Amino acid sequence: MFSWLQKFEDPMxxxxxxxxxxxxxxxVWQPPGTKLRNTLYNAFYFSTISFVLAQFTDLYFQLNNFNKALNNLSLTSISVICSTKWLTYILHQSQWQKLVAAISEEELxxxxxxxxxxxxxMAEYKLYARVVSxxxxxxxxxxxxxxxMTPLLKLYISTTLRENIKNGLEEYPQIISCWFPFDCNSMPGYVYSCVIEILMAIQGSGxxxxxxxxxxTIMTFxxxxxxxxxEKCVLIFDTKENEGRSEFLSRVKECHRHHNFLLQQSKLFNSLLSPVxxxxxxxxxxxxxxSVVQFFSKEATADxxxxxxxxxxxxxxxLFLFCWHGNEVYVESKDVDIGVFSSDWWKADVHLRRHILLLAGKLNRPILYSAGPFSDLxxxxxxxxxxxxxxxxxxxxQMQEEP
Incomplete structure (x- = not known):
C-alpha cells in the first residue's frame, strides 16, 4: 500500500x-502542452451541465412524492457543488497553477x-496533509x-422487487434520479441510464x-x-560571535519576505476558494x-x-474539514508576532528595536478565509x-405533529 502511494509523490x-x-x-488540472486532452475534458465537463438540468427536471416531476424529491434534492445538490468546483478550476486554471507553482518553489x-x-x-505538516488527503x-x-451499489444490490438481492418490476408494479431503482429522453424503466434503457449515472458519479466524486x-493541503501549508x-522570528537574535548587524538585518528581511509571500498566496487562494x-x-x-428530515420520515425506505x-x-x-483548517490558519496567523516578542529583543540597541517593532506590527495581520461575503471558514x-x-x-x- 505504501509503495503504491509513493507513486503519487512528485519531487517538483x-x-x-x-x-x-x-x-x-x-x-481538472490542465497543464500546458496537452491541448487536445484539455479540450476533450472541457467538452465532457460542459456536457455534464445537461445532466444537472435533467436532474432538476426529474425533481420537478417528483414534487408529488416527498421522499423521492428529498433524495433527488440531495443528489442534485452534490451535482451543483461538483459543477461549481470544476468550473472554477477550468476558468481560473492559470491562477491555480500560479498558486501551486509558488508553493512548490517556496518549499524547494x-x-x-x-x-x-x-x-x-515541513515533514510534520506534509505527513498530516497526506493522512487527511x-x-x-x-x-x-x-x-x-x-x-x-445500494440500488444495484437491492435489485440483485430482492426477488420480490424483480417480480414487481416485471409485473409493472414497481420501477427499476435508479442510482441517481435523473430524467432521460428514453424509457429508463425497461431494458435496455435501464442499462444505458445506469452507465451514464455511474460515469457521472465517478466523475463527480473524483x-x-x-x-x-x-x-x-494548501491551508495546511x-x-x-x-x-x-x-520560529524564524524567535531566532532573529540567535547570532554567532562573528555575526553582527548585517546578519540581524538579513534575518529581519527574510521574515518580511516570508510573511509577504504567505499573505500574497493566501489572498490568491481565498479569491479562488471563496466563491466555491x-x-x-x-x-x-x-x-x-x-437529509435529516428524510431519515426520520416514516415513509422513507431502508435504502x-x-x-x-x-x-x-x-x-x-x-464542512468540518474546511472550517477547522480555516480556523487553524486564522489562529496561527494571529500568533505569529508572538515569535518576535519571544526573541532576545532586549539585547538590541534602540535602532534595531525599531526594526523589531515594525516587523511585529506587520506580522499582526490575521489570515481569514471567507465563504462569500457573508461567512468565514x-x-x-x-x-x-x-x-x-x-x-x-x-x-x-413540530409542523408534522400538528393535526
Missing part, C-alpha cells in the same frame, strides 16, 4: 504532488537551505460506492475528492509556514436539513435512510450551520 511538488495528480487524473527553496528545524516542521479520498470513495483535498515564520465555498455552504445547509446517513456524515465531515461558522440545521429539523417535526 513536494507537498502538492498527490493532489495535483488526482486533479490531473480527472482532467527551503529544502535546499537544509535547516533541520524547518525540514522537520488519503482519508478524505477514502471517505469520498465509500460514499460513491454506497451510492452506486472532482470533489481532488478539489477538497488540494484546498485542505499556510499554517505550517506560519509556524516556521514564528459560498455556494457550498448555502447548498450544504439546505441539504443537511433535507433511502441508509443514503441519508451516509450523505449527512460525508457533508458534515467535508471558522469553527463558529460550522457550529452555526449545525445549529441552524437542527432548528430547521425541530420546526419541521
Amino acid at each position: 511538488n513536494p507537498l502538492l504532488g498527490p493532489n495535483i495528480k488526482m486533479l490531473n487524473l480527472f482532467g 527553496s527551503q529544502l535546499k537551505k537544509q535547516d533541520p528545524k524547518v525540514i522537520k516542521k 488519503y482519508m478524505y479520498w477514502l471517505l469520498v470513495l465509500l460514499t460513491n460506492v454506497t451510492l452506486i 472532482v470533489i475528492a481532488g478539489h477538497d483535498a488540494n484546498a485542505i 499556510i499554517k505550517g509556514q506560519m509556524q516556521i515564520l514564528k 465555498m459560498f455556494v457550498y455552504i448555502l447548498i450544504c445547509s439546505m441539504a443537511l436539513c433535507c 433511502q435512510k441508509l443514503w441519508a446517513v451516509e450523505y449527512t456524515a460525508a457533508q458534515i465531515a467535508q 471558522t469553527v463558529p461558522t460550522f457550529i452555526g450551520i449545525m445549529k441552524g440545521s437542527y432548528s430547521f429539523f425541530t420546526l419541521f417535526s
